[in-house]
Amino acid sequence: xxxxxxxxxxxxxxxxxxxxxxxxxxxxxxxxxxxxxxxxxxxxxxxxxxxxxxxxxxxxxxxxxxxxxxxxxxxxxxxxxxxxxxxxxxxxxxxxxxxxxxxxxxxxxxxxxxxxxxxxxxxxxxxxxxxxxxxxxxxxxxxxxxxxxxxxxxxxxxxxxxxxxxxxxxxxxxxxxxxxxxxxxxxxxxxxxxxxxxxxxxxxxxxxxxxxxxxxxxxxxxxxxxxxxxxxxxxxxxxxxxxxxxxxxxxxxxxxxxxxxxxxxxxxxxxxxxxxxxxxxxxxxxxxxxxxxxxxxxxxxxxxxxxxxxxxxxxxxxxxxxxxxxxxxxxxxxxxxxxxxxxxxxxxxx
Amino acid sequence: xxxxxxxxxxxxxxxxxxxxxxxxxxxxxxxxxxxxxxxxxxxxxxxxxxxxxxxxxxxxxxxxxxxxxxxxxxxxxxxxxxxxxxxxxxxxxxxxxxxxxxxxxxxxxxxxxxxxxxxxxxxxxxxxxxxxxxxxxxxxxxxxxxxxxxxxxxxxxxxxxxxxxxxxxxxxxxxxxxxxxxxxxxxxxxxxxxxxxxxxxxxxxxxxxxxxxxxxxxxxxxxxxxxxxxxxxxxxxxxxxxxxxxxxxxxxxxxxxxxxxxxxxxxxxxxxxxxxxxxxxxxxxxxxxxxxxxxxxxxxxxxxxxxxxxxxxxxxxxxxxxxxxxxxxxxxxxxxxxxxxxxxxxxxxx
DNA sequence: CACTATTGCAAACACGTGTTTATTATGCTA
DNA sequence: TAGCATAATAAACACGTGTTTGCAATAGTG
Numbered sequence: 001x002x003x004x005x006x007x008x009x010x011x012x013x014x015x016x017x018x019x020x021x022x023x024x025x026x027x028x029x030x031x032x033x034x035x036x037x038x039x040x041x042x043x044x045x046x047x048x049x050x051x052x053x054x055x056x057x058x059x060x061x062x063x064x065x066x067x068x069x070x071x072x073x074x075x076x077x078x079x080x081x082x083x084x085x086x087x088x089x090x091x092x093x094x095x096x097x098x099x100x101x102x103x104x105x106x107x108x109x110x111x112x113x114x115x116x117x118x119x120x121x122x123x124x125x126x127x128x129x130x131x132x133x134x135x136x137x138x139x140x141x142x143x144x145x146x147x148x149x150x151x152x153x154x155x156x157x158x159x160x161x162x163x164x165x166x167x168x169x170x171x172x173x174x175x176x177x178x179x180x181x182x183x184x185x186x187x188x189x190x191x192x193x194x195x196x197x198x199x200x201x202x203x204x205x206x207x208x209x210x211x212x213x214x215x216x217x218x219x220x221x222x223x224x225x226x227x228x229x230x231x232x233x234x235x236x237x238x239x240x241x242x243x244x245x246x247x248x249x250x251x252x253x254x255x256x257x258x259x260x261x262x263x264x265x266x267x268x269x270x271x272x273x274x275x276x277x278x279x280x281x282x283x284x285x286x287x288x289x290x291x292x293x294x295x296x297x298x299x300x301x302x303x304x305x306x307x308x309x310x311x312x313x314x315x316x317x318x319x320x321x322x323x324x325x326x327x328x329x330x331x332x333x334x335x336x337x338x339x340x341x342x343x344x345x346x347x348x349x350x
Numbered sequence: 351x352x353x354x355x356x357x358x359x360x361x362x363x364x365x366x367x368x369x370x371x372x373x374x375x376x377x378x379x380x381x382x383x384x385x386x387x388x389x390x391x392x393x394x395x396x397x398x399x400x401x402x403x404x405x406x407x408x409x410x411x412x413x414x415x416x417x418x419x420x421x422x423x424x425x426x427x428x429x430x431x432x433x434x435x436x437x438x439x440x441x442x443x444x445x446x447x448x449x450x451x452x453x454x455x456x457x458x459x460x461x462x463x464x465x466x467x468x469x470x471x472x473x474x475x476x477x478x479x480x481x482x483x484x485x486x487x488x489x490x491x492x493x494x495x496x497x498x499x500x501x502x503x504x505x506x507x508x509x510x511x512x513x514x515x516x517x518x519x520x521x522x523x524x525x526x527x528x529x530x531x532x533x534x535x536x537x538x539x540x541x542x543x544x545x546x547x548x549x550x551x552x553x554x555x556x557x558x559x560x561x562x563x564x565x566x567x568x569x570x571x572x573x574x575x576x577x578x579x580x581x582x583x584x585x586x587x588x589x590x591x592x593x594x595x596x597x598x599x600x601x602x603x604x605x606x607x608x609x610x611x612x613x614x615x616x617x618x619x620x621x622x623x624x625x626x627x628x629x630x631x632x633x634x635x636x637x638x639x640x641x642x643x644x645x646x647x648x649x650x651x652x653x654x655x656x657x658x659x660x661x662x663x664x665x666x667x668x669x670x671x672x673x674x675x676x677x678x679x680x681x682x683x684x685x686x687x688x689x690x691x692x693x694x695x696x697x698x699x700x
Numbered sequence: 701c702a703c704t705a706t707t708g709c710a711a712a713c714a715c716g717t718g719t720t721t722a723t724t725a726t727g728c729t730a
Numbered sequence: 731t732a733g734c735a736t737a738a739t740a741a742a743c744a745c746g747t748g749t750t751t752g753c754a755a756t757a758g759t760g
Contacts, residue, residue, distance in 0.1 A: 001497065
């Protein structure tokens with residue numbers, strides 16, 4: 001399937017190829033009559049300059065790489081759906097296309113090479129990374145080699161590398177949730193932490209702890225557990241934790257995110273604990289499952305759209321040579337109590 | 351940021367550029383010693399041939415376009431999440447990358463051009479379309495111009511165009527659902543249809559009608575309504591239909607898909623109809639919301655992964671010149687009753 | 701030894717584009 | 731009218747690759 005080239009247009013218009021190029025790229029020294037004749041043929045033929053040629057002569061690809069680090073499993077996929085759409089949308093609004101790639105991890109050499117290859121082949125001008133671990137050597141190497149990377153959830157204090165940008169989550173989510181639960185009367189609060197090698201999980205965990213400390217609430221080991229960030233491990237973690245302290249149950253449980261909170265729902269269901277009558281449950285993110293959960297889930301809203309638009313726009317700004325682009329941003333969230341949280345039993349009106 | 355070229359490799363290895371090319375492309379007439387020397391440098395330098403060069407000299411881009419036709423709104427996005435992941439995954443398993451693009455519609459010229467451009471620029475070797483209407487001129491034009499397209503849900507009887515492939519849904523879903531409901535004792539069944547310009551919506555609707563006819567069940571207008579394929583219009587359609595026949599309610603209601611069924615849930619909730627005690631509800635698809643809905647939703651499982659793997663693989667087969675590639679496939683599904691369906695009141699044991 | 705077949709590799713070409721340089725045609729001025 | 735500035739456009743080059751052609755050196759054969 002032979003594609004149309006600027007030579008064909010030149011022939012049809014009876015001019016030289018360079019004139020076609022000047023018309024397309026809006027040079028001034030081409031008279032209106034010639035411009036119109038060429039332009040009409042360009043439109044008629046649906047001619048668009050071949051990317052390979054453009055790129056070879058020094059232009060970029062106008063493409064952003066979108067790297068999803070992790071298995072393409074369903075629960076995460078569900079959560080990530082919007083992320084994909086939003087990144088594609090954000091890029092499109094700046095006239096960039098998005099090349100999406102799923103990479104199981106970055107520590108195995110072959111997968112790291114998979115990423116290097118996409119950059120080296122010149123397929124993309126910059127890369128957006130979702131789900132990268134916090135200490136990934138590739139996130140050093142790529143910008144050191146001159147590639148611009150935008151990383152979701154990967155904060156680094158005083159980063160000297162100007163080609164590494166990131167976007168991060170509100171670091172006060174935990175405190176705000178604890179404040180709210182404290183105000184409801186909760187004093188015995190359990191915390192299900194995520195995978196602490198991810199920045200946001202660590203931030204959220206520390207924020208919960210700050211909230212607890214602020215209100216002089218006890219940080220008991222039996223009310224702390226690991227829950228990962230998907231439903232399954234959270235379910236296991238919550239069930240184990242709760243069944244180990246049935247004689248002294250917490251009155252509320254805070255999960256690292258909504259999916260994990262769904263795991264808590266399941267564990268509570270199995271142990272006969274009603275939400276919120278027996279125990280309050282809080283998620284974080286306000287992802288697609290929070291509102292339709294039963295009961296509707298109390299959570300902390302993060303505007304994913306705002307988050308990725310910030311990242312994509314700053315990456316493209318950097319790419320296009322804009323100066324003083326902020327390299328890190330924290331996206332503020334808001335507390336959103338729903339029916340899964342209520343005052344603890346002893347505080348409730350009879 | 352200067353990228354490495356085969357010239358650099360040639361210089362480092364002390365051979366000519368053409369030798370580097372022969373090494374990389376596995377030509378036979380290069381002695382082992384030279385091969386090893388060159389290969390080592392290629393690996394050390396993380397050299398990958400520039401795509402633009404390769405493409406310019408006649409190779410493909412090894413890239414599939416993934417066109418999402420429709421607004422990037424959330425409810426659809428949720429449903430589409432897996433589709434994106436699955437297509438990317440399927441392509442990756444054949445060593446293809448995926449260029450994703452969101453296109454609001456194909457009837458507006460500027461959006462059609464957006465698609466034409468991606469093809470013309472040589473960014474992709476073939477395109478996968480999700481959400482294209484059933485009579486889209488662009489789906490004629492592209493294959494007529496030599497581009498391979500793989501269309502989700504776009505059946506055409508005896509299609510003469512060899513470059514147009516498609517994958518479609520089980521066309522007996524409605525019959526199977528009606529069979530099941532009939533066996534439970536239901537005789538008054540309502541049907542919420544989707545947007546009939548989409549093949550699957552039409553197929554499902556017709557399949558429901560065949561099922562009804564087969565069992566000599568009445569097809570009453572008051573038990574038919576339009577529900578779109580997202581939650582909102584389905585909610586509106588269901589509420590209007592149900593409140594218009596409160597004196598003679600159907601005992602079951604079948605929706606075009608799970609999201610629409612969620613709209614039915616909502617309408618029933620508002621009208622005080624309990625599911626399944628007062629009315630049984632059926633979705634179709636077994637998407638991510640079906641299992642966690644409350645009550646868990648009866649539905650008809652479509653293996654989305656199988657569906658898109660079939661499409662992607664056949665598109666790539668065609669691309670790579672394989673002969674006699676099946677151009678249309680129907681992916682069989684299975685009935686999955688859950689708690690949202692039960693025998694109608696009069697048939698229930700006391 | 702003289703000639704040929706084979707091996708190993710370098711040089712040359714094509715691909716499509718953007719840009720720079722050179723060339724022709726046109727209009728103006730002295 | 732001769733000379734020159736300018737406008738319009740053509741020719742030339744560079745970019746990185748795969749492949750084809752050609753050339754030298756080596757090995758094999760009579």
